Amino acid sequence: MCGILGIVNYKSGDRARFSRSLDLLQHRGPDDSGTLEFPEILLGHRRLSVIDLDSGRQPISSEDGRFHIIFNGEIYNFKEIKKNLEECSYAFRTRSDTEVLLYGYIEYKEKILTRLNGMFSFAVWDDKDKELFLARDSLGQKPLFYAETGDGRFIFSSELNPMINLIPSLNELDMNAMFLYLCFQSVPAPYSIFKKVRRLVPGYYLKFRNRNSELSEYFRFNSFNEKVEREFSELKGGFWAVAEESVKRSLVADVPVGVFLSGGIDSTVITAALHRLGHEKIRTFSVGFKKAVNNEFEFSRMVSKKFRTEHTEILLEPLSMDVINNLVLHFGEPYADTSAIPTYYISNAVKNEIKVVLGGDGGDEMFAGYSTV
Numbered sequence: 001m002c003g004i005l006g007i008v009n010y011k012s013g014d015r016a017r018f019s020r021s022l023d024l025l026q027h028r029g030p031d032d033s034g035t036l037e038f039p040e041i042l043l044g045h046r047r048l049s050v051i052d053l054d055s056g057r058q059p060i061s062s063e064d065g066r067f068h069i070i071f072n073g074e075i076y077n078f079k080e081i082k083k084n085l086e087e088c089s090y091a092f093r094t095r096s097d098t099e100v101l102l103y104g105y106i107e108y109k110e111k112i113l114t115r116l117n118g119m120f121s122f123a124v125w126d127d128k129d130k131e132l133f134l135a136r137d138s139l140g141q142k143p144l145f146y147a148e149t150g151d152g153r154f155i156f157s158s159e160l161n162p163m164i165n166l167i168p169s170l171n172e173l174d175m176n177a178m179f180l181y182l183c184f185q186s187v188p189a190p191y192s193i194f195k196k197v198r199r200l201v202p203g204y205y206l207k208f209r210n211r212n213s214e215l216s217e218y219f220r221f222n223s224f225n226e227k228v229e230r231e232f233s234e235l236k237g238g239f240w241a242v243a244e245e246s247v248k249r250s251l252v253a254d255v256p257v258g259v260f261l262s263g264g265i266d267s268t269v270i271t272a273a274l275h276r277l278g279h280e281k282i283r284t285f286s287v288g289f290k291k292a293v294n295n296e297f298e299f300s301r302m303v304s305k306k307f308r309t310e311h312t313e314i315l316l317e318p319l320s321m322d323v324i325n326n327l328v329l330h331f332g333e334p335y336a337d338t339s340a341i342p343t344y345y346i347s348n349a350v351k352n353e354i355k356v357v358l359g360g361d362g363g364d365e366m367f368a369g370y371s372t373v
Helices: 012-023 078-087 097-115 160-166 175-184 232-250 265-276 297-307 321-331 340-350
Strands: 003-008 032-037 041-047 067-075 118-126 131-136 145-148 154-157 197-199 204-209 212-217 257-260 283-288 310-315 356-358
Touching (some): 003 067, 003 118, 003 160, 012 032, 012 041, 012 160, 041 118, 078 097, 097 118, 145 160, 154 160, 232 265, 265 297, 283 340, 297 310
Parallel strands (some): 283 310
Antiparallel strands (some): 003 041, 003 154, 032 041, 118 131, 131 204, 145 154
């Protein structure tokens, strides 16, 4: 993952704090940092290098210097989009999906969003029309916060901490958001825990120009509204086709790819899909505890043995309170999902071995969760 930060109509004090605020995203992008400055806007990017390691630095600008992009995420079908753009006479200087996304926006404007297969949050600055365009993927895999300060400034970021560091006056709690958190154990979009800061809703884009913002929806998830009657064998075949295609697209990277394997249904499906696609040397990673009631090693070992993966186990004992402090700092607001603790541990343990790891996140949402009866 990467981190993005920007501020429109900034003041001199904002400029002085911008670099430090961007550094607060270093954990998201430890490989590189880039900034771009115009009289109206400051753009910053922290990079985790996955595609086009040498020439994919951000921000990336169009050849004529009018459009500029910062991007967090991955566009899985960028090669197909790139081919279409090349047929429209666009020339590319990098092999990155970021440049494809930039020229895709230039060619199709907001309609590019309906062509994208991937996870993303990004910002494009049009230096001629002085317009900022923000967008977030349809299911909200990549975070994006924004705020209008009331004095004409507009700020956005992948996380809350850089925004509060840049403009401390945004640090005012929203008691309505706190109520929602106590009800749902998370703060749902469009709210954040801070009154003046909002999340961009998944499937939405935002335009900011002349000190005015405009929100628009480009995608709405409504698949559960349709009743489907098909034979199980047909559904099973369709499921594996979609799963394999999804995993195949996720393997587009210039660095090694592994799997976080819990032994549950979702991560097992991903491991099985890799095996079905012909990958023989699959690297899998599992995390567990000494107490058997919390230990998933038994199940992950079964899956690893079946698909002959190169398996690594990470035992969590004892837990350190420093982990809790780090999680609170990075989330920037109340968060009640305890799975964040083992996820933090396993991510920290493998970060020097592998950069891209597939996991089972999203399975509960796609398949309507588990029965509670």
